[in-house]
Amino acid sequence: MVGGSLDAFIGEVHRKAAALDSAFELVCGAFSSSPEKSKATGEALGLNPNRVYGSYKEMIEAEVKLPENERIQAVSIVTPNHVHFDPAKLSLENGFHVIIDKPLAFSLDEAIQLKEIVDHTGLILAVTHTYTGYPMIKEAKHFVDSGKLGDVRKIYVEYPQGWLSTPLEQEGNKQASWRTDPTKSGEGGAVGDIGTHAANLAEYVTALKITELSADVNITVKDRLLDDDSAALLRFNNGATGVLMATQIAAGEENDLKLRVYGEKAGLEWTHSDPNTLMYKPLDGPSQRLRAGTGYLSEAATLNTRTPAGHPEGYLEAFANLYLAFHRAVTDHINGELKPLSEYDFPDVEDGVRGMAFVKTMIESGKSDKKWHKITG
């Protein structure tokens, strides 16, 4: 693991997600740019002190020298965005698979380079667009794929948060600080942090691509340096249209990603605050409340659940589902049995590149008086 010292948020999430199903064992790490913090984290996690490193470079260099059956198989990168590219590149170039927090990189350029390295090395790179790991998102995708909606016509995806309603970054909040710092986050604030999740979810479930968008991108809180609020009108490659809303100044909201997809024959609704439910709304009959863990779901949904209906699973389980899928791919790769990536069903480097293209286009559009901007990437 690169990053994820004890006071970080997402590093611990990655660790628990990997531990839940015992898919991966955490054996080494460079948990902080401060060697002391890295060491303290390793100790707290009960790691062998010899494998707690002062930097990711040190880690990669040391691990690659270990015998094959001792060295790591994959690197989990959980640092802020500006420290994604270098450790990912180094890991891949030394033969290690990579799982990396979103967005993939600091810029679209970096993302494209990473894709080239992945293509070149043939290694596995997963990006943790967590929400695609939920079983009822798998079911939603299955409903669209199997034609139950007919042609998709309208997509609403929203991601309201309220935690940046005040200038937390000026009050020493670590999570707020790097997320609102353009030297660490890149071009996008809310757009990169949560807008990418929203765009990814919409594309994942519908198997469509956003081709054009018209964005309103705002800095709401005084003296903030990056956007904390955004919305966009969307056009998709099948002619469908949509609306995306991603904001961090919706006072009182938590983390309520919500997706609604409407087709000729039916609508679907999924919301993160009730993740084990998917509402299916046919045109001419009662809405149906599909529930995780039941016997009537698709194979993909079932594969991503651990308990019977009525036993809520949540964010860590969804995250763990990504780790499981990544683990399947890594294992098959090691055994020389890698199948086409789509069969593993995790967000890969292409999703990561699209995410960065989305950020770039949103920011451009937000500054432009032209209505529609094409996404390329």
Added chain:
Amino acid sequence: MVGGSLDAFIGEVHRKAAALDSAFELVCGAFSSSPEKSKATGEALGLNPNRVYGSYKEMIEAEVKLPENERIQAVSIVTPNHVHFDPAKLSLENGFHVIIDKPLAFSLDEAIQLKEIVDHTGLILAVTHTYTGYPMIKEAKHFVDSGKLGDVRKIYVEYPQGWLSTPLEQEGNKQASWRTDPTKSGEGGAVGDIGTHAANLAEYVTALKITELSADVNITVKDRLLDDDSAALLRFNNGATGVLMATQIAAGEENDLKLRVYGEKAGLEWTHSDPNTLMYKPLDGPSQRLRAGTGYLSEAATLNTRTPAGHPEGYLEAFANLYLAFHRAVTDHINGELKPLSEYDFPDVEDGVRGMAFVKTMIESGKSDKKWHKITG
């Protein structure tokens, strides 16, 4: 009453709304352009046959000749949009107050003319933007007014319906036919039918005005002549931004107008499917579930409820609240005691004009490659 024959929808709603609190007694009508249908409707309603007229002209002309204590006081106009202006004008010019279904008129021009007539005659004209009649909408307005949100920053308003997902207008559905017919509805389809409600609600609750918008306006169903789907990015006169969504092709949705307002200090959420609840979401404490009929609500909310908490009131009661407010103004006018209109708290001719300006700007913006369009009106 003008319009509202037995097979119409909104006419019966107006009648029940007026009857619920016995605010107005229905004494005469021209219920249809077909004298036979008008007559049959009057009979079914138990009216004096002498006061069931073959046309609104006939009605106004006859009524104005009756002694003052027998003739009507106000005219309720519930026809399709293209038959709003003429009967409203005639009524006002003959001294009758008017309550009229939204949108106010067929075009912005007509609306402006009506405003001039109202200004000139000093009579009362109410437009039935029903949703402003709900008690928890009054409470939401009260929360904003009293500063509980601080400055408003973000407004989401959405109005998803699904009933026009198929070409109902080609299958003889009367409601669908005139709503999708530009010669009867005017420029806007969904934009006029439900978008105006959404825009009106956002402005009403926040006491802000939409100054600019960027719209995506679509005809989704093949061969339809007017838009059935729309969305817009919004800018308000205090610098707040917003998103409006109004669609009639959201398969499986009913009539779920929803408003969310976020300020510096808190958010508010109201949804038409649970109209007796208002969620208040302060930044630093638990969300609160405010309920109609309770003792802790504002005077305006209480005035618009009939039963104690836990006794659901709905659409007809909200509609009746408009009639009650209109009735108060009419009574005061008749008694020569009219107060400033804002004290009666019903949507008036200015709201009607703004609605038509909204429609015009949405349609223009939808066709334009320029991003932002100013609303004037």
Added chain:
Amino acid sequence: MVGGSLDAFIGEVHRKAAALDSAFELVCGAFSSSPEKSKATGEALGLNPNRVYGSYKEMIEAEVKLPENERIQAVSIVTPNHVHFDPAKLSLENGFHVIIDKPLAFSLDEAIQLKEIVDHTGLILAVTHTYTGYPMIKEAKHFVDSGKLGDVRKIYVEYPQGWLSTPLEQEGNKQASWRTDPTKSGEGGAVGDIGTHAANLAEYVTALKITELSADVNITVKDRLLDDDSAALLRFNNGATGVLMATQIAAGEENDLKLRVYGEKAGLEWTHSDPNTLMYKPLDGPSQRLRAGTGYLSEAATLNTRTPAGHPEGYLEAFANLYLAFHRAVTDHINGELKPLSEYDFPDVEDGVRGMAFVKTMIESGKSDKKWHKITG
């Protein structure tokens, strides 16, 4: 109308319910035991002063002397329980149909006498068990009747209120005072006021009868004279079992009557706080959310709705549905075309008698150490 002066709650509800659909016109009343209050109420309601009476006796005596086409057709009795029997008896004996607030009477004896008078006179008597008037309750009944649940096995019905959590009756609250006064309410407090609604609803929807019960009946608030809390284990005539909970000391609850019925093949759930929804839960598929006003409902549900799906109807509309059904029966009676009462689908004198038998048995059981008590009546 007997009772229902301006400061009463339920009288105004009856008036609005009758007015909503213009089923009945209110023409006279004895609104209070105080002639002054009666007069003031009549004036406020715009009645002919000659027909505002000082007592119900005076009213009945005067009205019966009017010509047939002028006199009243039916009497609405909305007084506290101890003033149900006498005016009902007098009305029936003078040829007037009666609609009466629940519970039917002060005691089971009175109720049985009323039934005899009804049987003898052949007149119509309706008891306003409001909740049976909701369209989705009609739908629930239809689901049970049509076998979609298979044999009913388990019934949960609950009616939690919180408004009597404090000794309101000692603070001059009029509603609380008579409801907690055994000389006005009869044997039952919460049991009579809301328990009867719960029992009636369970029996209505399932078409079953409670045969035995085991009750826990409590006075929770100090110095209160009647029960404010109760629960019972139930046995039904088909072998099904159930639980009934009726309490007025559930702090923070409003008026949340809820019914759940489970059969061999499916369950049903309806709750008063979301009355336009009925959840249907088949054993082996997703739950379905049935909604009032949609096209897929039964005839009985549709008959009891006024607006399309998504336009919430509530308590007053449900109440008005009882008035409509009563009106149909009264009209047919007057026209000499009365059909079997069950076809009109309103709670009648037999339901009223059962309600009183329920109260009596609950109170007896609450005081007894024997587990099961049979309901007779």
Added chain:
Amino acid sequence: MVGGSLDAFIGEVHRKAAALDSAFELVCGAFSSSPEKSKATGEALGLNPNRVYGSYKEMIEAEVKLPENERIQAVSIVTPNHVHFDPAKLSLENGFHVIIDKPLAFSLDEAIQLKEIVDHTGLILAVTHTYTGYPMIKEAKHFVDSGKLGDVRKIYVEYPQGWLSTPLEQEGNKQASWRTDPTKSGEGGAVGDIGTHAANLAEYVTALKITELSADVNITVKDRLLDDDSAALLRFNNGATGVLMATQIAAGEENDLKLRVYGEKAGLEWTHSDPNTLMYKPLDGPSQRLRAGTGYLSEAATLNTRTPAGHPEGYLEAFANLYLAFHRAVTDHINGELKPLSEYDFPDVEDGVRGMAFVKTMIESGKSDKKWHKITG
């Protein structure tokens, strides 16, 4: 681990719960009464084959001979009820701490014996009443403890499931088979399987004890040997009353444990289908929606959450919270620093004994014509 072969449900839950926070490492097991199945399970879990045993006796005997720093610290018992007592006894007598699935034992007698052994050995025994591990249950307990409800007056606890609506046990369903088999489950079916959870939760949150109950216990499905449905009127040691419902024939229900507690000043509501929310309902103000992961919660709630508000945690996390608390106690015990058990806040052997006393009293009451039965134990 004792029990928990690959086709079991709860064994895998225990394993994931222990793995999530890396509190315990699974190092050995006797996963089945079939040595082959045990071996296969151990292999699938990647255990050292030398520590995969053919029986729990073999396991305890072998482990106790290992050097202290190699041998197990605690035994997790996840077998059906009839195989709880023997392995628990043997583990404790050999110095191993025990965590055991509920109910504690096959009978009250066994439970009392286990308590004596625990008292005698001074070792730690935890019973996995999972639902007490939820953060919002901790918060509910905190609200009651800190007096926000005043004296508790009424408690409703319900646990409806539908999965035993059909005779699954006759169709080879393993989960159903042992649960409906009196030789494996003991006296209680639904009463033991889920009723004990409900009773435990009510007592845990309120810190009250059920002193008497009056139960209705039913076998609903033909030819079933144990109860599949039950309900009871409850009396608590402070004078409060309550209702408990535990059924497995509520067709269409999943696993919706729900607790409502009403005091003099407020009510609380928690439901397992939305476990990260606690509704707090004060008498005179709006209900409040308290949410897991927020900054305003008590220490106990916060200690039992892993992610910020809006990141749903669920059943496995609640289960893991029990393991964490048990782990803290075990660690302190090993370090000779054991504090009073209540400080660790997990269900212990006394809770287990009370559970068995509850089952015994429910079954007795169900068969009796006497209304109230005292719980002793």
